[in-house]
Amino acid sequence: MTVRSNFDKALMEIQQDILRVASLVEESIYNSMEALNSQDVVLAAKVIEGDDVIDDLKEKIENKCITLIATQQPIAKDLRVVITGIKILVSLERIGDHSVDIARTTMCLAEQKLIKPLVDLTHMAKLVQDMVRDGLDAYVHGDVEKAREMCDNDDEVDDLYHKIFRELTVYMKKDPETIDQAVYLMFISRFLERIGDHATNIGENVIYLVTGEKEELN
Amino acid sequence: MTNSKISVQNLNLYYKDFQALKNVSLDVLENRVTALIGPSGCGKSTFLRTLNRMNDLIEGVRVEGKVTLDGVDIYRPDVDVVSLRKRVGMVFQKPNPFPMSVYDNVAYGPRIHGIKNKQQLDQIVEKSLRGAALWDEVQDRLYKSALGLSGGQQQRLCIARLLAVEPEVLLMDEPTSALDPVSTLKIEELIRELKNKYTIIIVTHNMQQAARVSDTTAFFLNGDLVECGDTGAIFTMPEDKRTEDYITGRFG
Numbered sequence: 001m002t003v004r005s006n007f008d009k010a011l012m013e014i015q016q017d018i019l020r021v022a023s024l025v026e027e028s029i030y031n032s033m034e035a036l037n038s039q040d041v042v043l044a045a046k047v048i049e050g051d052d053v054i055d056d057l058k059e060k061i062e063n064k065c066i067t068l069i070a071t072q073q074p075i076a077k078d079l080r081v082v083i084t085g086i087k088i089l090v091s092l093e094r095i096g097d098h099s100v101d102i103a104r105t106t107m108c109l110a111e112q113k114l115i116k117p118l119v120d121l122t123h124m125a126k127l128v129q130d131m132v133r134d135g136l137d138a139y140v141h142g143d144v145e146k147a148r149e150m151c152d153n154d155d156e157v158d159d160l161y162h163k164i165f166r167e168l169t170v171y172m173k174k175d176p177e178t179i180d181q182a183v184y185l186m187f188i189s190r191f192l193e194r195i196g197d198h199a200t201n202i203g204e205n206v207i208y209l210v211t212g213e214k215e216e217l218n
Numbered sequence: 219m220t221n222s223k224i225s226v227q228n229l230n231l232y233y234k235d236f237q238a239l240k241n242v243s244l245d246v247l248e249n250r251v252t253a254l255i256g257p258s259g260c261g262k263s264t265f266l267r268t269l270n271r272m273n274d275l276i277e278g279v280r281v282e283g284k285v286t287l288d289g290v291d292i293y294r295p296d297v298d299v300v301s302l303r304k305r306v307g308m309v310f311q312k313p314n315p316f317p318m319s320v321y322d323n324v325a326y327g328p329r330i331h332g333i334k335n336k337q338q339l340d341q342i343v344e345k346s347l348r349g350a351a352l353w354d355e356v357q358d359r360l361y362k363s364a365l366g367l368s369g370g371q372q373q374r375l376c377i378a379r380l381l382a383v384e385p386e387v388l389l390m391d392e393p394t395s396a397l398d399p400v401s402t403l404k405i406e407e408l409i410r411e412l413k414n415k416y417t418i419i420i421v422t423h424n425m426q427q428a429a430r431v432s433d434t435t436a437f438f439l440n441g442d443l444v445e446c447g448d449t450g451a452i453f454t455m456p457e458d459k460r461t462e463d464y465i466t467g468r469f470g
Binding site: 003004005006007066067070071072073 | 426429
């Protein structure tokens with residue numbers, strides 16, 4: 001029996017719970033993009049419904065964190081575990097919301113023939129999914145280097161966002177018929193770009209968790 | 219759902235003319251840690267002592283109301299107080315080991331209850347010391363004086379001494395107030411372990427300790443039980459303004 005082993009167990013549980021949320025969120029990004037690419041409204045609807053599960057879980061873990069603060073008086077590293085836990089949860093929940101945004105937009109696009117193959121958007125989605133996964137990996141292992149590397153990817157995400165934006169503007173200027181769809185696709189690229197930002201926040205939180213330093217990563 | 223181990227109904231207690239407990243009703247759940255908090259003189263220790271009739275020893279005490287242990291009223295005239303206190307044991311504020319060896323301290327209770335077989339006593343001593351998370355630290359010095367142990371060890375020895383008579387309920391009256399922070403955390407950790415086997419009620423001046431260690435918290439003030447509920451809830455969203463003021467350090 002180590003001193004405070006029950007408290008340690010509770011802290012560990014919070015981290016494991018967060019990983020569960022993260023895996024649901026990763027799945028939700030993936031499915032929302034699958035739904036978009038295959039114009040699958042059933043899958044899009046599944047993403048939207050699945051968000052309630054994420055929200056409920058987030059709520060439960062957040063309450064656990066609050067109770068731990070109130071009852072266990074975490075300090076130093078323990079405090080950072082709880083505080084960053086709450087912040088990472090908020091980022092994950094927002095990411096989940098953006099997957100829902102993508103799924104909703106997918107539903108609007110379902111009946112339309114796509115004006116172009118979604119190569120860059122798909123690539124962007126892959127990048128942000130990797131960022132979320134790497135961010136959580138860094139969280140689990142307390143890996144500061146990995147957190148920094150992961151955040152570097154956000155530059156590429158931002159570049160793609162601007163590139164997609166420019167290209168779609170060209171489409172719209174050429175053919176006003178494409179405006180509706182181009183605007184939807186622009187929104188999707190915006191949602192993905194925001195997911196990248198939230199993933200970056202996760203990375204910053206990992207660094208704070210490990211070092212106690214606030215680092216602005218992107 | 220866990221059962222009530224102890225049920226207290228409309229308990230009033232008077233020290234001569236002074237009413238120390240006012241119509242207190244409270245259920246103590248089995249295999250849970252219940253913490254009693256409140257400012258000095260609020261009645262929490264008095265309440266604790268009603269649960270194994272320790273107040274009987276004080277002159278001028280009058281108790282009204284009902285306290286049941288597993289459904290049986292412990293204030294019934296035919297109740298044997300000694301066997302009651304065997305079932306409902308107590309640990310005090312200051313560690314009070316007997317001036318004898320570690321072994322004899324733990325074997326004291328079982329010997330009184332008639333166990334003489336050396337092998338059996340050895341087993342009880344080891345099991346109790348393990349139960350109190352003290353075995354590893356004292357197994358090499360079982361026959362040395364208990365007074366040579368540190369304060370934290372002495373308090374765990376007192377807990378081992380209690381466990382040796384196989385109680386069902388442990389009453390703890392500020393068990394760590396004389397201990398350093400690390401010993402305190404060790405005792406707290408032990409309490410969390412012990413609740414799997416025992417029902418525990420702890421009086422503490424240290425609100426943070428109540429928060430850390432208990433499942434249920436009861437707040438006493440001037441002899442009234444102001445609020446009793448889930449510890450997580452009490453420390454995040456107490457229902458009564460007085461509880462909130464006390465736990466946030468606004469008075470007390």
